[in-house]
Amino acid sequence: MNIQNAQKIVDNWIQTHGVRYFNELTNMAQLTEEVGEVARIIARRYGEQSEKESDKDKDLGEELADVVFVVLCLANQTGIDLQEAFDKKMDKKTKRDHDRHHNNEKLK
Numbered sequence: 001m002n003i004q005n006a007q008k009i010v011d012n013w014i015q016t017h018g019v020r021y022f023n024e025l026t027n028m029a030q031l032t033e034e035v036g037e038v039a040r041i042i043a044r045r046y047g048e049q050s051e052k053e054s055d056k057d058k059d060l061g062e063e064l065a066d067v068v069f070v071v072l073c074l075a076n077q078t079g080i081d082l083q084e085a086f087d088k089k090m091d092k093k094t095k096r097d098h099d100r101h102h103n104n105e106k107l108k
Contacts, residue, residue, distance in 0.1 A: 003072075003083035010072040021077045027070055034066040 001009075014021055022030065041060050044051035075082040101107055 003086055007072050007076055007082060010069060011076050021073055024074065024077060027074050031070040034070055037063045038067060
């Protein structure tokens with residue numbers, strides 16, 4: 001599935017199962033909340049914090065999907081073709097960073 005299809009699927013879901021998109025500020029707050037849930041799992045499962053018993057069943061993939069869902073909502077409601085934006089960003093990063101990371105002594 002490409003990003004354009006994902007945007008259409010999310011829009012269809014909103015039209016079919018939701019009432020409407022939450023406004024942009026509400027979705028930004030939701031995105032922050034979802035990223036926080038991802039951070040909590042990463043910090044406890046892969047970082048130095050101990051994982052609480054109540055967090056051990058949390059699904060990182062599901063939380064990452066929540067982040068993607070809200071990002072797609074924001075793109076839809078602000079008229080962004082995220083596929084086009086992503087392709088443009090990858091082209092820019094490829095040109096800018098082609099040698100940058102290979103030449104970074106900290107990464108060797």
